[in-house]
Amino acid sequence: MSIKDRVKSLLKEADLYKSQRLLKESKSKYLEAIKLIQNNEQIPNRKSLINAITKKISTLDTGIVRWDKSSSTPEVSPKVQDLIKKLFTPEEKKDNDVVKSLKSAITLAKFGQYKRAIKEFNQLIRIDSVCVPAAKNSLKCIIEVSSLDDAVTQYHQWMNKNFFPNDKGLIVKQFLQDIITKKGLSISLDTDVDIEDKEKEEDTGLLGNSFMDQDDEDIIDITSIGIRFNHGPKQGEHVELDVSFQAGNVLSLIVSSKDKLLIDSLKIGVRLDDMDFYSPIAIFKGSGIVEANTRIESGPKRGDYSLDIKIHSI
Amino acid sequence: MAIFNIQKREIECKIVYYGPGRCGKTTNLEYLFKAFKKQVTGEMVSVDTEGDSTLFFDFLPIGLGKIKGCDVRVQIFTVPGQQKYSSTRKLVLKGVDGIVFVADSLEVRREKNMLSLKDLQQNLKDYGLNISRIPLVMQYNKRDLADEGMPIMSVEKMGRDLNRQLKVPSFQASAIKGTGVGNTLQECLKLTLISLQRELKWSQ
Ligand SMILES: Nc1nc2c(ncn2[C@@H]2O[C@H](COP(=O)(O)OP(=O)(O)OP(=O)(O)O)[C@@H](O)[C@H]2O)c(=O)[nH]1
Numbered sequence: 001m002s003i004k005d006r007v008k009s010l011l012k013e014a015d016l017y018k019s020q021r022l023l024k025e026s027k028s029k030y031l032e033a034i035k036l037i038q039n040n041e042q043i044p045n046r047k048s049l050i051n052a053i054t055k056k057i058s059t060l061d062t063g064i065v066r067w068d069k070s071s072s073t074p075e076v077s078p079k080v081q082d083l084i085k086k087l088f089t090p091e092e093k094k095d096n097d098v099v100k101s102l103k104s105a106i107t108l109a110k111f112g113q114y115k116r117a118i119k120e121f122n123q124l125i126r127i128d129s130v131c132v133p134a135a136k137n138s139l140k141c142i143i144e145v146s147s148l149d150d151a152v153t154q155y156h157q158w159m160n161k162n163f164f165p166n167d168k169g170l171i172v173k174q175f176l177q178d179i180i181t182k183k184g185l186s187i188s189l190d191t192d193v194d195i196e197d198k199e200k201e202e203d204t205g206l207l208g209n210s211f212m213d214q215d216d217e218d219i220i221d222i223t224s225i226g227i228r229f230n231h232g233p234k235q236g237e238h239v240e241l242d243v244s245f246q247a248g249n250v251l252s253l254i255v256s257s258k259d260k261l262l263i264d265s266l267k268i269g270v271r272l273d274d275m276d277f278y279s280p281i282a283i284f285k286g287s288g289i290v291e292a293n294t295r296i297e298s299g300p301k302r303g304d305y306s307l308d309i310k311i312h313s314i
Numbered sequence: 315m316a317i318f319n320i321q322k323r324e325i326e327c328k329i330v331y332y333g334p335g336r337c338g339k340t341t342n343l344e345y346l347f348k349a350f351k352k353q354v355t356g357e358m359v360s361v362d363t364e365g366d367s368t369l370f371f372d373f374l375p376i377g378l379g380k381i382k383g384c385d386v387r388v389q390i391f392t393v394p395g396q397q398k399y400s401s402t403r404k405l406v407l408k409g410v411d412g413i414v415f416v417a418d419s420l421e422v423r424r425e426k427n428m429l430s431l432k433d434l435q436q437n438l439k440d441y442g443l444n445i446s447r448i449p450l451v452m453q454y455n456k457r458d459l460a461d462e463g464m465p466i467m468s469v470e471k472m473g474r475d476l477n478r479q480l481k482v483p484s485f486q487a488s489a490i491k492g493t494g495v496g497n498t499l500q501e502c503l504k505l506t507l508i509s510l511q512r513e514l515k516w517s518q
């Protein structure tokens with residue numbers, strides 16, 4: 001192929017990639033073409049040719065920058081949001097309307113539709129049975145969409161209006177305080193009233209278990225876990241297991257029948273104090289309790305063991 | 315996970331088109347929407363960006379009529395293939411029953427094909443599914459570009475890259491022209507229904 005033909009073919013390739021919006025690939029072909037032209041003085045009109053290609057590259061660069069900067073979860077129209085709720089909210093027969101609304105608001109949040117999700121969570125906060133998960137998720141969305149400061153402001157507004165019944169405000173408070181601590185900040189959510197509450201609650205030991213409430217539905221999905229055994233037959237070992245199903249704070253896993261020692265180490269009631277919880281976003285440290293350990297009697301996993309581990313704290 | 319309503323004898327299952335950005339997943343669905351009007355049971359919805367990359371998903375509902383006494387409905391989705399949409403990609407994959415992996419035949423996209431397949435394997439694993447057990451077919455798309463003298467990979471090379479271990483059925487296609495598009499989906503549906511019949515035992 002003559003040099004001229006090679007240049008032509010490179011440009012054709014670059015144009016095609018551009019038309020398919022393979023912008024980086026297109027740019028790299030244009031650059032190759034320029035190099036070839038620069039190295040071959042016999043090509044006529046080199047200067048204007050190079051100029052023309054450089055212009056094309058700069059248009060591509062604008063496109064690439066715009067693409068890199070664009071949000072990966074922009075807000076979409078209410079109609080599309082409704083469709084997202086309909087198509088991606090997991091349905092369970094036992095769910096009542098309130099739980100359904102909570103789940104569909106969580107779906108919106110997962111798809112980055114924070115503003116509408118916040119609106120929906122804030123309506124659910126008035127309903128006792130779901131006020132805690134609604135508040136937690138609302139705060140998470142506020143942090144995503146604006147700032148931690150705004151989440152703190154929202155929290156105080158709720159508290160001033162006495163939104164939460166009984167100890168539920170404390171659960172929300174602890175949740176937000178944990179986020180603040182994880183970020184290494186030292187904002188305190190305490191008010192005078194709270195401090196009194198805290199003393200009372202230390203008496204009853206309420207805070208310890210209440211972070212993951214039974215009716216809690218969180219955005220975080222745990223995809224796998226790590227367990228470090230500090231005693232028992234697996235002492236000193238670190239084991240990683242995939243989560244096959246998650247219902248609230250209970251994780252179900254399958255352990256192969258071949259791993260007898262592991263099955264024996266995970267008897268019902270065993271407390272696991274040194275656990276890692278892997279989510280798509282981050283790894284959390286925490287503890288858990290084995291709630292079920294049963295042999296699977298039918299299906300392709302027959303003979304293996306199905307384990308439920310309840311998250312005790314994260 | 316397919317929804318099986320025993321009383322109504324209805325099954326609804328989910329097929330997902332997966333693959334790297336710009337490989338032609340949306341173009342596959344657009345062709346299906348036009349060519350299989352009879353089976354299509356609703357509008358095709360595309361949620362895309364201004365640059366026509368898929369942002370969240372494309373969605374196309376189809377009906378297959380009665381199969382072994384059961385009304386079978388299929389929800390077809392495409393994922394957004396571009397790297398930056400990894401979290402929505404995973405959400406769209408959730409509950410999948412069968413997968414079409416669309417690979418780009420363009421030589422310059424070779425690595426992206428492999429990365430996307432790896433990403434699929436990892437996401438399935440996170441959902442407790444195994445890529446070598448789930449109903450899966452491969453499509454080597456954009457074959458028409460050979461006629462325009464564009465550097466594309468041979469089918470053998472793509473098979474070695476992507477299908478050496480999986481050994482799933484594979485199809486050459488040109489989604490833009492429609493060649494191979496119907497065959498790809500048909501095979502995927504076949505594998506998916508066989509697997510669901512085994513799992514749900516609905517034909518008994
Ligand atoms: N020549 C040719 N072009 C194709 C073919 N299939 C798709 N394209 C083009 O490739 C580009 C990308 O196609 P899409 O269908 O949007 O790709 P996608 O896989 O949905 O991309 P993402 O949504 O970004 O993941 C478009 O310009 C299509 O016209 C094909 O078979 N042949």
Ligand SMILES: [Mg+2]
Binds near residue numbers: 339340367392393395
């Ligand atoms: Mg697309």
